[in-house]
Amino acid sequence: MKCRKCGQKAAVNMRHHKLALCKDHYLEWLPEQTERFIGKYRMFGREDKILVAVSGGKDSLSLWDLLIRLGYEADGLYIGLGIDGGTGYSGTSHDFALQFANQHHLTLHVVDVQMEVGQPIPVLAEISQRGHGKPCAVCGLTKRHVMNRIARDMGYSVLATGHNLDDEAAVLFGNTLNWSADFLLRQGPVLPEAAGLARKVKPLCRFYEREMAAYALLRGIEYIYEECPHAEGSTSIYYKGVLNRMENDHPGTKLNFYLRFLEARRQGLFAEKQATTTSLHPCLECGQPTTAPGRCSFCRMIERAVPASVSDFSSAT
């Protein structure tokens, strides 16, 4: 297999694009595509102050790398979740995030959940009894809360996450199997700013996971290989397995599924009225916008789990 651009030996072959590229041209192509997607979906401009949610994995570190290379102003946010799983998961991922920031002289904000509220995610999940025995619901809730807070308190207009196509297709697949109207109307490369929440963007949403792994590898980015130990057995991993088998039989399945969804929605497949049925107001405790009456889900969860810590955590920066 030869590089389409120079005829040298290809390093990456993308069957769904019918495109093979050598290392150098792949490392040119992927940032070009990223820039194209940022523009196409109007994610942000050079004037924006971007906060990248960095987990220490290949996607988020590659995203940070790409944004800096493309000339954007992007700082990182690492959230210490206190997940060990026998391999020191959180510690290792923190190390990779810090190493990347130091190597590139970048600003990395660090928020440690246990230091702030007194308990790590697995314990919070256990005490609050949310999520059917898995900490993923509490983890997602906490990460969203912290990301929103840091973006607001430190003046970031845009919050960027490293979700790749495999992530997005799996979420869309689940939302479609259940026909979850609210999620189908919101899922996409951009979630607009609203009620004081920073705009959320996913610049990698059109890259397959293996394309991101190839980028990190060829660029020499060091990252944590392990998945979160709690991810095993999750529905999103199950859906990824189903989609992977279909992708294997019919290359391009995931990309078509995701892009045709975006296009059908753009062309007005869904009724507009449903998008505006929820109204936001500030949480009485932390001030973040919420649709729940009174306090937001996060503050209610924390109060059940660690009654004394709510106000400290909500106001800390």
Place this chain on the structure above:
Amino acid sequence: MKCRKCGQKAAVNMRHHKLALCKDHYLEWLPEQTERFIGKYRMFGREDKILVAVSGGKDSLSLWDLLIRLGYEADGLYIGLGIDGGTGYSGTSHDFALQFANQHHLTLHVVDVQMEVGQPIPVLAEISQRGHGKPCAVCGLTKRHVMNRIARDMGYSVLATGHNLDDEAAVLFGNTLNWSADFLLRQGPVLPEAAGLARKVKPLCRFYEREMAAYALLRGIEYIYEECPHAEGSTSIYYKGVLNRMENDHPGTKLNFYLRFLEARRQGLFAEKQATTTSLHPCLECGQPTTAPGRCSFCRMIERAVPASVSDFSSAT
């Protein structure tokens, strides 16, 4: 496993309904459910004259059986497609349809495609070069044309087909993976009458294929076991395989997927305007409604394949 109703040994266990029934109670339950679906989706009433599309398979013969037992006026339509496939597929399926009609003293209309247009489906497909080497597209087109014609010419207000949940879920799955707006807006238990086309209904759309197989078996209905020899390798069979694996891992997946789709659409998920963008007018050749300019797809296909036969076929009853 015991029958929920009488405690005798169960003959059918439906994990997705958490319901097991003995033979007698299953043969009571399935018609009751059918009647419930006919009412719920307002398919038809006792005053309607129903034409059942009968293939000789378990679904369509069971449907005919059910409608008669429930007291509806239902005649059959068998379309001879001229498919041999080494097993005499069409001949055998015709025999089963005829046997059922005779046993129950029912009226069966028979239309033989080769006798009417001079060529069987596989040859029509080959000559007309539609469908990428498979006759399924030409077969579907022809069957729809014949069913519509017979319903119109013989005064049937309703056309009933034996599509079961596995069929409907597979079609929905394909339409969803491709986000085919037109199909997503139309697919359902009922396609209303329009421009002289009879209403189309699918009374079995909420029964799993294995529930229909169990009904035919327990009721003693004899039917053709073989699938159409051309079905092998089709996308609908591929999608059925994907859904079967998910159903196996999570019983109820197909039923939820289909019912939640119907419910989300009922609640207004999709924009209405898209439903009315296509306009129908009579085909200049056969008079059936079509969105194509001039003649309908069927008449154009026939003209290419068998130039002399168009008008004969279009006006024959």
